[in-house]
Amino acid sequence: xxxxxxxxxxxxxxxxxxxxxxxxxxxxxxxxxxxxxxxxxxxxxxxxxxxxxxxxxxxxxxxxxxxxxxxxxxxxxxxxxxxxxxxxxxxxxxxxxxxxxxxxxxxxxxxxxxxxxxxxxxxxxxxxxxxxxxxxxxxxxxxxxxxxxxxxxxxxxxxxxxxxxxxxxxxxxxxxxxxxxxxxxxxxxxxxxxxxxxxxxxxxxxxxxxxxxxxxxxxxxxxxxxxxxxxxxxxxxxxxxxxxxxxxxxxxxxxxxxxxxxxxxxxxxxxxxxxxxxxxxxxxxxxxxxxxxxxxxxxxxxxxxxxxxxxxxxxxxxxxxxxxxxxxxxxxxx
Amino acid sequence: xxxxxxxxxxxxxxxxxxxxxxxxxxxxxxxxxxxxxxxxxxxxxxxxxxxxxxxxxxxxxxxxxxxxxxxxxxxxxxxxxxxxxxxxxxxxxxxxxxxxxxxxxxxxxxxxxxxxxxxxxxxxxxxxxxxxxxxxxxxxxxxxxxxxxxxxxxxxxxxxxxxxxxxxxxxxxxxxxxxxxxxxxxxxxxxxxxxxxxxxxxxxxxxxxxxxxxxxxxxxxxxxxxxxxxxxxxxxxxxxxxxxxxxxxxxxxxxxxxxxxxxxxxxxxxxxxxxxxxxxxxxxxxxxxxxxxxxxxxxxxxxxxxxxxxxxxxxxxxxxxxxxxxxxxxxxxx
Numbered sequence: 087x088x089x090x091x092x093x094x095x096x097x098x099x100x101x102x103x104x105x106x107x108x109x110x111x112x113x114x115x116x117x118x119x120x121x122x123x124x125x126x127x128x129x130x131x132x133x134x135x136x137x138x139x140x141x142x143x144x145x146x147x148x149x150x151x152x153x154x155x156x157x158x159x160x161x162x163x164x165x166x167x168x169x170x171x172x173x174x175x176x177x178x179x180x181x182x183x184x185x186x187x188x189x190x191x192x193x194x195x196x197x198x199x200x201x202x203x204x205x206x207x208x209x210x211x212x213x214x215x216x217x218x219x220x221x222x223x224x225x226x227x228x229x230x231x232x233x234x235x236x237x238x239x240x241x242x243x244x245x246x247x248x249x250x251x252x253x254x255x256x257x258x259x260x261x262x263x264x265x266x267x268x269x270x271x272x273x274x275x276x277x278x279x280x281x282x283x284x285x286x287x288x289x290x291x292x293x294x295x296x297x298x299x300x301x302x303x304x305x306x307x308x309x310x311x312x313x314x315x316x317x318x319x320x321x322x323x324x325x326x327x328x329x330x331x332x333x334x335x336x337x338x339x340x341x342x343x344x345x346x347x348x349x350x351x352x353x354x355x356x357x358x359x360x361x362x363x364x365x366x367x368x369x370x371x372x373x374x375x376x377x378x379x380x381x382x383x384x385x386x387x388x389x390x391x392x393x394x395x396x397x398x399x400x401x402x403x404x405x406x407x408x409x410x411x412x413x414x415x416x417x418x419x420x
Numbered sequence: 421x422x423x424x425x426x427x428x429x430x431x432x433x434x435x436x437x438x439x440x441x442x443x444x445x446x447x448x449x450x451x452x453x454x455x456x457x458x459x460x461x462x463x464x465x466x467x468x469x470x471x472x473x474x475x476x477x478x479x480x481x482x483x484x485x486x487x488x489x490x491x492x493x494x495x496x497x498x499x500x501x502x503x504x505x506x507x508x509x510x511x512x513x514x515x516x517x518x519x520x521x522x523x524x525x526x527x528x529x530x531x532x533x534x535x536x537x538x539x540x541x542x543x544x545x546x547x548x549x550x551x552x553x554x555x556x557x558x559x560x561x562x563x564x565x566x567x568x569x570x571x572x573x574x575x576x577x578x579x580x581x582x583x584x585x586x587x588x589x590x591x592x593x594x595x596x597x598x599x600x601x602x603x604x605x606x607x608x609x610x611x612x613x614x615x616x617x618x619x620x621x622x623x624x625x626x627x628x629x630x631x632x633x634x635x636x637x638x639x640x641x642x643x644x645x646x647x648x649x650x651x652x653x654x655x656x657x658x659x660x661x662x663x664x665x666x667x668x669x670x671x672x673x674x675x676x677x678x679x680x681x682x683x684x685x686x687x688x689x690x691x692x693x694x695x696x697x698x699x700x701x702x703x704x705x706x707x708x709x710x711x712x713x714x715x716x717x718x719x720x721x722x723x724x725x726x727x728x729x730x731x732x733x734x735x736x737x738x739x740x741x742x743x744x745x746x747x748x749x750x751x752x753x754x
Contacts, residue, residue, distance in 0.1 A: 149627060226669055270629075283673045293483060294673025295604075295629075304669060306662035306688055313688070313695045315669050322670075328640035335560055335638060335649050336656075337671060339617045339628030354640055354647070361647045 117263040119413075120256040120420075126411045129404045130260065133367040137343065138267050144365045148268035152342040154334060154355060155261070157275035157282060157299075159348040159389040160371050161290060162253040163242075165380045167202070168388065169249045170277050171213070173236055175202070177220035185219075194219070206387075214321075221278065222302055222319035229317055230284040237285060247418065250289050255420070256412045257371075260346075261290055269344070272296045274334055276326035276351055280317075298333045300325045326351045331358035348373065349389040353397060360401065368403040370394055375409035378419065451597040453747075454590040454754075460745045463738045464594065467701040471677065472601050478699045482602035486676040488668060488689060489595070491609035491616060491633075493682040493723040494705050495624060496587040497576075499714045501536070502722065503583045504611050505547070507570055509536070511554035519553075528553070540721075548655075555612065556636055556653035563651055564618040571619060581752065584623050589751045591705075594680075595624055603678070606630045608668055610660035610685055614651075632667045634659045660685045665692035682707065683723040687731060694735065702737040704728055709743035712753065 121127040137146040158164040178188070178197045188194035193212040196204035205212055224232070237250055245252065261271050271292055273282060279299030286292045301322040304315040325333040331354050334342065345352070345359035348371040356368040372391065373382050384392040398405050406412070414420050455461040471480040492498040512522070512531045522528035527546040530538035539546055558566070571584055579586065595605050605626055607616060613633030620626045635656040638649040659667040665688050668676065678701040679686070679693035690702040706725065707716050718726040732739050740746070748754050 279670075279673070295671065297673065301670065304666050306665045306692070308691075313665065313691045315665060331640045331647065331649060332638050336613075336635065337629065339613070339631065357642075357647045358640070 117266065118256065118259050120259055122411055122413060124411055126404055126406055130263075130367070130369070133344070133365065134264070134267050137365050146343055146364065150340065150343060151264075151267070151269040152272065152338060152340055153264050153269045153344040154272045154274045154298075154338075154342045154346070154359065155257075156347040156349070156352045156355070157273050157277055159373065160254075160346055160352070161257050161261075161273070162249070163379065164389050165382070166243065166388075167206075168277070169242075169252075170281050171216075172240065172243075172249075173233070173281065174216045174220045175205075176236060176240060177232075178216065181220065217278075218302070218319035221281075222317045225314040225316055226280060226304060227314070229280055233281055233284045245416075247416075250285060251418055252416060253289055254371075254412070255414050255417045257346075258290065258417075261292070264344070265291065270296065272298060272334075272338065272342070274325065274330050274355055275299045276324070278302075279325070298325055298337045300329075328354045330355035334358065343367065345369070346371070347394070349391050350394045351389075353394045356394070356403065357397075360403070368398070368401070369406060370398050370403060371406045372408060374407050375412075375415065377409075378415045379408060381409075451600065452590065452593050454593055456745055456747055458745055460738055460740055464597075464701070464703070467678070467699065468598070468601050468603075471699050480677055480698065484674065484677060485598075485601070485603040486606065486672060486674055487598050487603045487678040488606045488608045488632075488672075488676045488680070488693065489591075490681040490683070490686045490689070491607050491611055493707065494588075494680055494686070495591050495595075495607070496583070497713060498723050499716070500577065500722075501540075502611070503576075503586075504615050505550075506574065506577075506583075507567070507615065508550045508554045509539075510570060510574060511566075512550065515554065551612075552636070552653035555615075556651045559648040559650055560614060560638060561648070563614055567615055567618045581750075584619060585752055586750060587623055588705075588746070589748050589754070590746045591680075592624065592751075595626070598678070599625065604630065606632060606668075606672065606676070608659065608664050608689055609633045610658070610663075612636075613659070632659055632671045634663075662688045664689035668692065677701065679703070680705070681728070683725050684728045685723075687728045690728070690737065691731075694737070702732070702735070703740060704732050704737060705740045706742060708741050709746075709749065711743075712749045713742060715743075 118127055136142065136144045139145060155161055158168055175197050178194055182188055182198055188198060193205045193208050193216055197216065237248065240249060241247065242249055242252055264271055273286060273292055273296065275282060277299050279297055279301045282299055283294040283297050286297050287294065303318045303320045303322045305318055307314055307316050323329065323333065330352065334355065341362040342359045343362065344367040345356045346369045347356055360366050360368050370391065373380055373389065375381060382389060383395060408415065452461055470476065470478045473479060489495055492502055509531050512528055516522055516532055522532060527539045527542050527550055571582065574583060575581065576583055576586055598605055607620060607626055607630065609616060611633050613631055613635045616633055617628040617631050620631050621628065637652045637654045637656045639652055641648055641650055657663065657667065664686065668689065675696040676693045677696065679690045680703045681690055682705040694700050694702050704725065707714055707723065709715060716723060717729060742749065
């Protein structure tokens, strides 16, 4: 869509808001106050109402109300790089004194010299080497503490905010709204499962057992008689693209009835969800707001949304236009 | 323990029951009616009371009340062979017409000739070959249906009962009792995750997302445009011994506060649970009842309990003496 349609859309929404205030609808409790009163919002509330109203044909019992959410770019931001990569970069710097060889060895050399472009040019093998060097070798409990310590101090390079403040306020409301309607909310992310679990309950209200993500292998050991799980530098599972339905099946064993993503990496998760019998809801968050957040889709290296956008249009899935549909992006903008 | 002590123990329990009836304690609601009023039962109820009483030092919030249960030999029987192996045997027979070569090929030949001894003599590789030939090649939904169909018709070789009737009544009560006290109950079994999930909710009240088990790999595919997960003949994860804490961490991401098993395959799960801070509860079901069930432990090929029994004694874990502690084994014996 071009800018003219955006403006027209925004105007239409504003008029709707004015009209609904006139009708005293503002007096009702609005579970999604950061969402403009547009078809996007209505598509969500209509779906929830349909599946939670006992006696109607489309009613779904609460045990089957499973909603899955991608994380990067869907629940929190993912620019100018995945936040977990920023964590890996900071870990390289913190661990460098113990690894003098990194000064001469790529991709570590480039990281230490602040040359992230060269790191990214190394592609997946370079990223993988960084992740293994920074995410393995400790116990699960030690790693959780390292993540928490980092989140408490690290700042996003452009907003200067803590990373956990860069979660989308409208999506927080959506998570609560679904849970209030007896949905179970899960994260299904390409990000590391143990990178997310230490903070998802505090930030999103999603407990560790409802977080699915990529993982490295762990090994049970007795250390001085004390059992620990040691994190090994070996990939266990990549929870992305065709891996997402696999991860969902492995962890939940039930097909979700609602799925929320923002990139082609989420397409198979949405397809898997949509293919179930009965009412289903699929939604893409489209990053359209270059002013308040970032604008990117078909050509982006991070969070590329191309095939997914086509399929959403073809199948009539809901597409959130962040610029038009969201009153605020982050809580700190309120 | 020898038989004399058993008799003495049973007598002591009987006297306790009579005494407690005299004291009108029988008038109170007993959440564990199939458990004799012995120290075993009291150790469970004492623990639950301690961790659920607000204001006391040992109180544990409900979010952390995770209880993990082995399945084979802990929640249902496992003799004369794991029930899943009986399923594999029946599947070989059902699939044999499509595999004429099986008449000449081991371990299938032995299965078709009813010579299970030869199959078992083939050890792990033979069992693995059987499992792959009978558990893979279909979609996850097809496999769930195959399991359900089998359970609806198959009968246990010695009791003649359906396999899902061979669950332990005292353990069903324990599961309900823990859930009534805001515990989340999980299965953590060496058995196949997709072999258990179709029926655990109906039989144990444990939903699919709370079932952890061994698994084969699955692959997302579009078949005529319809997304399916195809089961591949390749091991994904063995949820046994040192794999159990790994599986718990992967699926739950929290350390359990209570663990229930019956064999050395559960030892690491109990160790991992016991090593957490604060009150913990570990229990072994000891198969001591050759009349009503089976009696086996240190020398058994199935459900061997040797190191675990030593460690339970050393650490003061609760050991259920099935003969002495359980009024009934199966519901149909009531």
